[in-house]
Amino acid sequence: MSLVSGNKEHTTYNALFVAFMRLLRDYGVPVGLRELLELNRGFEKGVVNDLDSLFIFMRLVFVKRVEHADAFERAFAFYFYDIDIPAVAEGDYALFNTDQFRRWLEKEIREGRLPNRALWDFTPEELMKRFWDTLREQMEEHHGGSRWIGTGGNSPFGHSGNAERGTRVMGGSRNRSALKVIGDRRYIAYSDKNQLREENLRQALETMKHLKNEGPYNRLNLEDTIRNTARNGGEIDLVFERDLRDKISVILLIDNGGYSMTPFVEVTRMLFAKMHERFEDMVTLFFHNTIYEQVWRDFRRTRALPTEQLLLRKPDTRLVVLGDATMAPEELEARGGAIDNYHDFNKPSSIHWLKRLADRFPHACWLNPLPREHWERVHGAYTLKRIRSLFHMEDMTLGGIKGMVEHLSEK
Amino acid sequence: MEQYHFEGTDKYYLEPELKAVVNIALAMEKPLLLTGEAGTGKTQLALEAARALGLPVEILRCKSTIKGEEACYTQDTVLRLNDARFGSGDTGRHVQNFYDYVVWGPIGRAFRADHKVVLLLDEIDKTESDVQDNLLDILEECQFTIREVNETIKAKVRPAIFITSNAKRELSDPFLRRCFCHHIAFPTPENMRSIVALHYPKTHPKLLETAIAIFYELRERGFEKPPATSELLDWIGALEKTDTMPDPAFPPLTGILLKRSGDILRHRRGDTRRKSY
Numbered sequence: 215m216s217l218v219s220g221n222k223e224h225t226t227y228n229a230l231f232v233a234f235m236r237l238l239r240d241y242g243v244p245v246g247l248r249e250l251l252e253l254n255r256g257f258e259k260g261v262v263n264d265l266d267s268l269f270i271f272m273r274l275v276f277v278k279r280v281e282h283a284d285a286f287e288r289a290f291a292f293y294f295y296d297i298d299i300p301a302v303a304e305g306d307y308a309l310f311n312t313d314q315f316r317r318w319l320e321k322e323i324r325e326g327r328l329p330n331r332a333l334w335d336f337t338p339e340e341l342m343k344r345f346w347d348t349l350r351e352q353m354e355e356h357h358g359g360s361r362w363i364g365t366g367g368n369s370p371f372g373h374s375g376n377a378e379r380g381t382r383v384m385g386g387s388r389n390r391s392a393l394k395v396i397g398d399r400r401y402i403a404y405s406d407k408n409q410l411r412e413e414n415l416r417q418a419l420e421t422m423k424h425l426k427n428e429g430p431y432n433r434l435n436l437e438d439t440i441r442n443t444a445r446n447g448g449e450i451d452l453v454f455e456r457d458l459r460d461k462i463s464v465i466l467l468i469d470n471g472g473y474s475m476t477p478f479v480e481v482t483r484m485l486f487a488k489m490h491e492r493f494e495d496m497v498t499l500f501f502h503n504t505i506y507e508q509v510w511r512d513f514r515r516t517r518a519l520p521t522e523q524l525l526l527r528k529p530d531t532r533l534v535v536l537g538d539a540t541m542a543p544e545e546l547e548a549r550g551g552a553i554d555n556y557h558d559f560n561k562p563s564s565i566h567w568l569k570r571l572a573d574r575f576p577h578a579c580w581l582n583p584l585p586r587e588h589w590e591r592v593h594g595a596y597t598l599k600r601i602r603s604l605f606h607m608e609d610m611t612l613g614g615i616k617g618m619v620e621h622l623s624e625k
Numbered sequence: 626m627e628q629y630h631f632e633g634t635d636k637y638y639l640e641p642e643l644k645a646v647v648n649i650a651l652a653m654e655k656p657l658l659l660t661g662e663a664g665t666g667k668t669q670l671a672l673e674a675a676r677a678l679g680l681p682v683e684i685l686r687c688k689s690t691i692k693g694e695e696a697c698y699t700q701d702t703v704l705r706l707n708d709a710r711f712g713s714g715d716t717g718r719h720v721q722n723f724y725d726y727v728v729w730g731p732i733g734r735a736f737r738a739d740h741k742v743v744l745l746l747d748e749i750d751k752t753e754s755d756v757q758d759n760l761l762d763i764l765e766e767c768q769f770t771i772r773e774v775n776e777t778i779k780a781k782v783r784p785a786i787f788i789t790s791n792a793k794r795e796l797s798d799p800f801l802r803r804c805f806c807h808h809i810a811f812p813t814p815e816n817m818r819s820i821v822a823l824h825y826p827k828t829h830p831k832l833l834e835t836a837i838a839i840f841y842e843l844r845e846r847g848f849e850k851p852p853a854t855s856e857l858l859d860w861i862g863a864l865e866k867t868d869t870m871p872d873p874a875f876p877p878l879t880g881i882l883l884k885r886s887g888d889i890l891r892h893r894r895g896d897t898r899r900k901s902y
Contacts, residue, residue, distance in 0.1 A: 248802060252653075261649045270645045278801035280660060280808040395642060401808065432690060436702060443706065450706050 469537030540594025664853020693759030
């Protein structure tokens, strides 16, 4: 397909793919004019000759970060094959909250393949399996033949009103068609919305690399070298200087009380253990539920450190607090609210300490293991909201870690 | 203009999708940024592509201390000072001549070459982000300026640029926008069979099958550093030499597959739980 710059063709391409690009933006893949121009340049060079090479070429042009790859593949399946894949992984119970699942269920019931009481009669696992089986069947049907699709309504999930987004699909002749590639969902683990876990720990760590400290004496200061050499009567005197980089100290405060944090303790500690290698001046401290007049130096909370002392550290210290921020309101706001220390009414409330920490360390971030979607309605949403008004809060997804590093790196 | 097309080599199993990716990047003359886990063959791909296309390779192995300029050229100031002080003798260098003291870096050599070369920037994520920003325009326009004499070096032939990165998000958006990016996923067992077969064509198929099965089972267990392709290849080589058939319950020579002491200890304890949070 060699299309030399005929204006007419260009118009066609633009019209055809602008809609797809809009869809990509809806799916959260940032694309713009630059990519569109590149796409057209590729068509002129003739790198695309069937749907499979279009898929690969478009992925190269549009997907710059691996966390967008899954969204791209879903958008591609939707636009070119009329198959609407939910954003969740197979086996994830979050499927039941997706539109795709709801539409599929309605249709199955309407067409009599499932009884009205399907949600009660079947186990969640069985419904989930049926959903993914239907999706797989659809994908099997599609890849291989040349056919017209995208007429709206022939999809199992019945999203009408998108018919104009369809296009003609030319057959997949390669041994590995685009749709088969999409079906693998190889990139879902890298999606930004993913929870932090061991497999993607390294990915999170890489973002932390941005926080770095001072470099070694390895830069030759040419002017001083020449000056000193001249002063020496020509005997060479080399002058080296340090690379200028930020020196960053970090305080980590971990809530290790209560079972709510347990699942996150291991992965979090691993992340922090790795961080130790990166910054030499980093302290890890622990607290229970929320912060009062003291925090602890050890995991079992035996060696206390007055919070006042913590507040003496340099204000450009990066403060990272890890905790779910949910508790009874009085634990946060009442004097003597501490579970361990509830009879001492002379001590200020926890919110007082949190506020002082937030004021002292402008580069502070609160990492919350609860997914962001739950913040509004979790048990304890009130205290979470109050703490959030003091600290920049992120959840423990890859996107959250990235947000944290960005926030901490702001000058 | 000459067309370059890469078909894989006897040492490198080129998956069809990856082949399409490489060839599109070659045709579009865009830098190809390869990301992915260690051991998925990112660097190898660039080297084998160069070998198959019969092009010389220039490699920049990135370090955290490297400067963008250094990748293009360095001026050996100390040597020049030394020559100015003690004379250059019969080395043929002239203290007055700037270019006698220029040492070309990989990018400089690639741009000055008369033929097309493959330029590999290995592990770009190790560099500081301002270095990446410096490299942006250099790679896009295929030219750089020698600051000291204000002269521009422009590539005679656009090199085929491969960039590898172990990180997944370290690089800046503008940098990524100028590249084609491809994340090499870990090989499926099917692909792994083809890869292994290229390296060990004569090994007993039963040994290979068992080894691959154990390998993928170990990868599933969520070790901190899961074994990768190169480890598997080493392991099969060792099994072949020692003539052992691996027992899935007690795989021998696990030191080749697992590298971190924590992982090895966990494996010895027989900790087979899968991680899920």
